[in-house]
Amino acid sequence: MANYADLHLIIEDMLEQSMGKEDIAQLDLSNIASLGDYIINSGENGANDVIFGKLVDRIGRTVIANRLYQNKFSFLSMDPFTYGYVLQKIHVDTFTPRTSGKYYTGNDPDTEQFGNYIPTINVSLFADSNAWEFAMTITEVQIKSAFTDEATLAAFISALFTAMDTSVAKSLEECARGVLAAYIGELYTAQAAADTAGETIITGVNLLAKYQEETNITLTPEAAWYNAEFLRWCTSFFTDEKRMFSNLSVIRNTRGMEKFTPEEGLKFIINGKFADNIKRFMTSDTFNDEFVEMPGYTEIDYWQGLGSGSIADRTAINAKLISTTTTEGTTTNNTIDIDNVIGLMYDNFAVGVTLYERDTVAIPVPRRHRTNYFEQCMVGNFIDLGEQGTMYYLGTVNP
Numbered sequence: 001m002a003n004y005a006d007l008h009l010i011i012e013d014m015l016e017q018s019m020g021k022e023d024i025a026q027l028d029l030s031n032i033a034s035l036g037d038y039i040i041n042s043g044e045n046g047a048n049d050v051i052f053g054k055l056v057d058r059i060g061r062t063v064i065a066n067r068l069y070q071n072k073f074s075f076l077s078m079d080p081f082t083y084g085y086v087l088q089k090i091h092v093d094t095f096t097p098r099t100s101g102k103y104y105t106g107n108d109p110d111t112e113q114f115g116n117y118i119p120t121i122n123v124s125l126f127a128d129s130n131a132w133e134f135a136m137t138i139t140e141v142q143i144k145s146a147f148t149d150e151a152t153l154a155a156f157i158s159a160l161f162t163a164m165d166t167s168v169a170k171s172l173e174e175c176a177r178g179v180l181a182a183y184i185g186e187l188y189t190a191q192a193a194a195d196t197a198g199e200t201i202i203t204g205v206n207l208l209a210k211y212q213e214e215t216n217i218t219l220t221p222e223a224a225w226y227n228a229e230f231l232r233w234c235t236s237f238f239t240d241e242k243r244m245f246s247n248l249s250v251i252r253n254t255r256g257m258e259k260f261t262p263e264e265g266l267k268f269i270i271n272g273k274f275a276d277n278i279k280r281f282m283t284s285d286t287f288n289d290e291f292v293e294m295p296g297y298t299e300i301d302y303w304q305g306l307g308s309g310s311i312a313d314r315t316a317i318n319a320k321l322i323s324t325t326t327t328e329g330t331t332t333n334n335t336i337d338i339d340n341v342i343g344l345m346y347d348n349f350a351v352g353v354t355l356y357e358r359d360t361v362a363i364p365v366p367r368r369h370r371t372n373y374f375e376q377c378m379v380g381n382f383i384d385l386g387e388q389g390t391m392y393y394l395g396t397v398n399p
Contacts, residue, residue: 030322076179134375138160175353189336190323221340226277235278255386261348268343272301318337319335341392355378358378359376
């Protein structure tokens with residue numbers, strides 16, 4: 001089980017930024033893979049009392065305005081069985097070929113057949129689970145007097161539980177958003193550290209640097225969003241990237257493990273605005289869309305929050321990460337503060353979130369003529385940096 005912390009404050013911050021109520025600011029995602037008690041009480045401190053504060057006695061004609069919200073990060077969700085399948089991973093490295101003694105005819109004894117050739121085995125365990133709870137109170141007296149017919153009362157009760165379902169869906173979405181933002185941050189940080197150390201990995205790619213390298217053309221991040229030639233190049237580049245993930249290599253994860261990702265196990269997530277620009281510039285002057293389409297992908301509107309709605313805010317990630325760096329005996333969490341994050345490709349088993357247990361507990365309070373409902377959820381999530389993953393962004397390059 002995870003060490004529970006007051007991480008509901010983090011999710012609350014994410015909800016505020018996600019819905020545009022607050023500007024983009026740094027989020028502490030250092031414990032995002034171990035989210036703790038999350039309690040939302042619709043009647044807390046009386047501030048949001050949906051019974052006495054919002055209802056007027058004798059409502060005759062009433063329109064119930066609640067709609068059920070759909071989790072936009074469902075692509076990151078795993079069913080409980082699949083999630084359980086990846087809780088413990090055992091990976092065995094491949095073996096190096098060597099000269100066979102099958103046809104050896106010399107006089108020297110073959111002593112190597114008695115040597116030790118122990119395989120390299122890596123075991124990863126993801127055992128964290130997190131309890132969330134949503135609380136709601138329904139009073140009897142006010143319910144009886146507020147509505148004049150059974151149908152409207154039933155619609156209102158339905159709206160309360162629709163709001164509960166929406167709370168669960170939106171909170172799970174923000175959990176997934178935080179996990180994905182933390183994962184992107186880890187990939188970016190690992191690439192920066194490798195570049196500094198002169199090591200070769202491909203977990204973070206500056207698209208403008210690659211474009212300059214191949215075409216000798218320099219663009220600013222702002223201009224790149226609307227440059228037709230660059231957007232066409234991106235389509236070709238991403239198609240090649242998807243193909244490269246299917247090759248066995250050690251350069252697309254941070255642990256040097258030999259990995260490959262089959263096409264059916266690869267996910268490609270991209271900013272929706274950027275994808276729209278590609279479609280607009282790629283298909284506006286062609287009669288053969290199928291030859292210029294970007295390979296299969298999932299669009300998201302923003303990584304962390306809406307902010308002002310600008311491209312910079314919708315593509316920004318500002319967070320404290322899970323990984324740490326030790327300098328002169330002091331260990332601190334790594335941080336990321338970047339905008340123009342375009343997308344990422346990753347193995348299906350690299351990151352995931354699941355809601356694997358959900359139940360409702362109803363507790364009557366007879367003396368006060370009310371019933372308290374508690375929606376209890378068990379949520380699990382993981383980030384595996386030993387699986388393949390690469391994030392893509394637009395960074396400033398020198399001419």
